Amino acid sequence: MLNLNTSQTQARATLEDGNVNLQSEVAYRTRLIEIGNKINAARDLDEIFIDLSDEILSLFDAERLTVYVVDGVKRELVSRFKSGDEIGEIRIPVSKSSLAGYAALTHKLLNIGNVYDKAELQNIDENLDFDKSWDQKTGFRTQQVLVYPIIFQKYLMGALQLINRKDGGRFHEADEKAVVDLAKIIGIALYNQKRMAARGGRVTKFDYLLENHLVTQKELAKAITDARQRKEPVESVLSREYKVPKTEIGESLSRYYKVPFVSYSAAHPIPGELLAGIKVPFMRANLWVPLRLDEGQPVIAIDDPHDLKRIDEIKALFPGRRLKFAVTLKQDILDFIKLFSADEREMAEIDDILSQLQDEYHEIEEAESGVGEEDSAVVQLVNKIILDAYARNASDIHIEPYPGKQNTMVRIRVDGSCTVYQTVPFAYRNAVVSRIKIMADLDIAERRLPQDGKIKFKKYGGKDIELRVATIPTQGGMEDVVMRILAAGEPIPLDKIGFSERNYDNFVQCVIQPYGLVLVCGPTGSGKTTTLHSALAYINKTETKIWTAEDPVEITQKGLRQVQVKPKIGFTFAAAMRSFLRADPDVIMVGEMRDKETTHIGIEASLTGHLVFSTLHTNTAPESIVRLLDMGMDPFNFADAILCIMAQRLVRTLCPDCKKAYNPSEEEFGELVREYGEEEFAKNVNINYNDELELYKPQGCEFCNNTGYRGRMGIHELLVGTEEMKKLVQRRAQMEEIRRQAIADGMTTLKQDGIEKIFGGKTDMLQVRKVCIK
Template structure:
């Protein structure tokens, strides 16, 4: 546990490096939380030759950190040596926010990074250039999973490492995605179409892949053929034919897409429309009898349309293809230890100002003595943060006849946005505020992920 590891790190912090590391490892043997035996699989023979005595003694510490991150549900592990604090900080990204897990003496940083580099197949002697690789982590006591690792040299002649945990997961039901009723019904409607383009958009880590797999799970049946191209494959589903792209050998999204078109698809999912070629092939596929789902890194649903047009797509073809664009963010949910309270008129007016007073009536929001909101509490289950788990907030632009006319004219983002509102679209911030009034999250979280 975190307390175990901090206890022995604190105890041995001031001792000589070679003694403290060895004693740390001895104490790790006493922690029953994790079994560090390897499954029946030989370690890379390079390990014995390349790991020096000091780094070989941090093997169990590295395993302990990775297992702890996995069990806590972290998405990323950050290893950050610092000459200022003379400590290497180990941070986990939990529910989208980095949190300090523990710290170790800087004297151990070299051993930790060398161990991680060997696990990822990187050059342990190269500290001047960024490197990236993948770790296949197999230990008794936890399911096998992969980590994607990147190292970055820092200005203080140190080196950071960031590991993304790629734990395999199943698809969520569409009804469990946190969509409001309007968005859920429209999404189900456009997913029932035989061909066209559906996009999930947002920044990295906003749950786009989860949403697409939820959509695929909704339509997945023995009667249709579904191909997916992903980087990497994080969610697996029975019935899907999933391909992991490998750009280093030339197997990129565009190449995989072209092969899909010769493989009798009904539905195609592209992990990301990264360039004009991939976007062009996706549009062509959607116009030749295939339902195409993909993602894009944009801030809003209307902005996505203009972004793709700026990439050089034909407005006529794009307008014919587009079925819908779902923009989303992830906000942290309030832990069940949340505290109910009655907001002041001033606080209510501030929230209403951000929602838009013109849309209050349709949202059913009104100030009254019975109105209650929720704020953070703090308990052991949420580690005192007041938050536990995440959920999506969304805005869905539907490819209606009126919207297709604007797209065909290559209209501005503002014009697309105004028409979307007229047709009933709820913006990201509005959807978030509705969830605030439902007691699911708070305004701090909505402001954190939404721009004005």
Template structure:
């Protein structure tokens, strides 16, 4: 029970046969061991851990003391939560753009729980929060370094109250439960401003809420820190330092495309350059750059925004995404009339973007006349520096990843790294992420293939002959440098097919 582990400052870590292994900071406390032996009826094996490690483990598995459990004790616990929903929401509607997440004694318990969920996500370095309703329970998960982790959730009876509280913070319609809604929240956690993009979606058992956390302080706007290898960065710099053309960044949602584009625009931002962007939404504010929020409800689409940009004397244009043929055609026209255009496209790799534009109805002679470079990217988790360890593995067991004998100096064993887990990384073995880049420069050989409407695999083959590293090769490079793991390489990249 939680009361026992907290009082005696221990935590169980293994049960094998009739023996229970526990971690304690004071192994000489024979009274605690005897009490535990009597309670469980098992032999007790003691291993030593620091008091801090034990406390962190208890908070992780039982929930932080003074937070969720204590807040719930304050509540009388309404039978279904519905009777108190409106009262709870009306209790605090500040009308302010910024809501400070500093729990006060007079706050309603549900407000404290919302603050706990949001503040916990910021502290954990999460990029997203998922609040998911099921038939008899709620689930709360944080996406940390690209992977979802479940955390302590409030009881099902608070579902409606939590939903109402978050919707009022995001200035959404609390009476609407049938349609999806999107909103924004600005909060302060420990004097740090955080923007949240809120998405509410009706499901079979209630409203699922997902919040994307945008922390300006965590944004890296230096291209050298993003994960490019030396040759890829050189190629990238060469092709963004051009007077006109199109540069495309491809990859799935959450792969770091916005960070790459923001870093690029920051690099190009000079007093003699007019940079304009249209985004949906504007994730981060960049000083000296004219950023426009797209709004399809009033007709301000990417295409309409681009049309207006061309009358604003721009040098560089960034459009959040090429979603349709009209946007693609206007972007190409902008490049043909002497502008440098950056945008994103959803394809699996860099060569696939040319085929994608072809399928959208864009003539090959237009793409070859304007596109100067396409990059694809994925994010891999970095090994925690505190608990990092090296180990050897047989070459034959990793060669399927595309590791050649030349890469490992012809050795029969390969030295790799991994994280064992510690309090710094919450026992995941990972801390932070880095991008893997596939940089395809559009040269004459690539243009000839595009004009012939060659399939993607031939474009990829030619790009590799021209020196392009694939996503898998870029990830393997990080693996051999000891910054990521074998599992991460296999999780985020596919095997190259010749």
């Protein structure tokens, strides 16, 4: 009887437990459906997540909740909603480096009992890792994690993550089912919101930013309110306060207005012919500016291409011409106007200058005869060209007139590459050239022969700039002018020139010798004089007397006695060197060994106890030896004198702010190895190909004017005067034999040094090939 009663009691208890479990599961499902209905009915997902967060956490008995969405641009998970306010935003890659990233990558559910248990993580995937940095930043301790990807029709929308059950145990099987259902509901809601934004019941300029989760609806609303209160553009607030990249804001505006987006660039050519007759205050007040001609049609930058009133006013200024429009940020428009018009406070605006340059002319001769080189507009224009080129760090200015009624092109060279600066109306080509000639003390009547001179700009435009001027007669009775801006300033420290460690050590060992000959060779503009001055700065001590003969003196150093040669009056490099030898020198630097006499004196000076530095216009270091011997130098004296010969080129470097890492293909890696030389590569570089090998390529950003390159660095080929090398010089060996010996002595060629800098992430093969062959 007792046993029967006991059995009945147990059966009744089991039935009651089943009813309780059934009731609790029904209640559980009911709460989940209610949450789902609220999410589906919500107009604003961000607001509903705030309202429902406590209900969702209660459903799972969890401490924290994070809803991630996919940033469609950067391919990252970004927290759209999260409980806990220690950190404003979380961004994690879609990868195995985090739990949410792993779930999003693999489309799998993760239920972790202890995220700090590496064995448990590796049991799931040997590469799975928990990113502890967030715990370290917040002080919150993560223990259990339940995470599931948010997917809609195979498209990854984000991830739903719950952290720490309040009872300290692992999340239950029921929790796993619930998180899958909840993620599906959120996936549908996210998709519907994106679709609504795309179709646009209410289309806005910033839908693209919302769709790709660069900002939330709440952040955008606050940005709009803040912008209205501060009386500034919403775009400025988004960029400054919410760190939205300018390129993404531009993409959003471009999609909304259905015209291209244009970003400000300090290297943008000045559209002289489009600016003529247009008042700068009018452009500034109405926020528009002409940028360029595209297939004969003016391209106008404006902040609102839908503003019909302004569009009509602009069209009235260009009668009979079809216009193209581009959208631009307000500040960019103002920057373009400033670039096109402003410079020194004493100078007129560019629109005033170009307005003066316009004339009612019928024939070219009539137009040209009406303009003088002392005309105030011409004077201001030439001054502005020089000042703008200097401000853009240009090395050269090219004035290029064309015959007939074609406008004169003005180009500037920055970091070794020429870009268009502006065009000047054809009627003023002779006046501009004549003005430059007057400034350089050249003969303005002589237009058939080349001339060269110098401009000391301080007396014309305020800034202390020196320019070397060359005029060259060109086809059609025209005359080109090239002005080189002489870079005055301090020498660059020797360790900042861009030497490899091996070349730096060898070069320093040569320049600290008490006597001998150090030569730097390369074409014009390859930085030879800069390198020599850096070497002089390295040895410039009180106890050392250093004389330099230069043409011109560009870099000045305290402690050096520097002399400007004047060939026109017979004060040549050779004459200067003969004078130096009577002036008790320790070190002599001569700007260039361009003739037999200068070279002979240099070698003799190095043999009589002086350290001699100079430059040569040769392409490679071995070639320099053959060139000097062909000039008639005594091979025994030259062999005794030589310490080292260094060939140098300047190669454009990748912009440090936007260069992009990538894993090269095996073919690309093999090509670099073949270009370097397989044996030498294994000996000097010794890098093997693998999936983690990173090279860099240009991308383009606002800091490098969207070129991908910023600045230049040296690549070098250093031939050292070893005993074996001296023997080859004495017997006038062939250049190839000298080259083989130099490589055996440890010389890397220009191309090899460039390839080493490619693997160092400084440049790419395209730029190396542009400056050297071997």
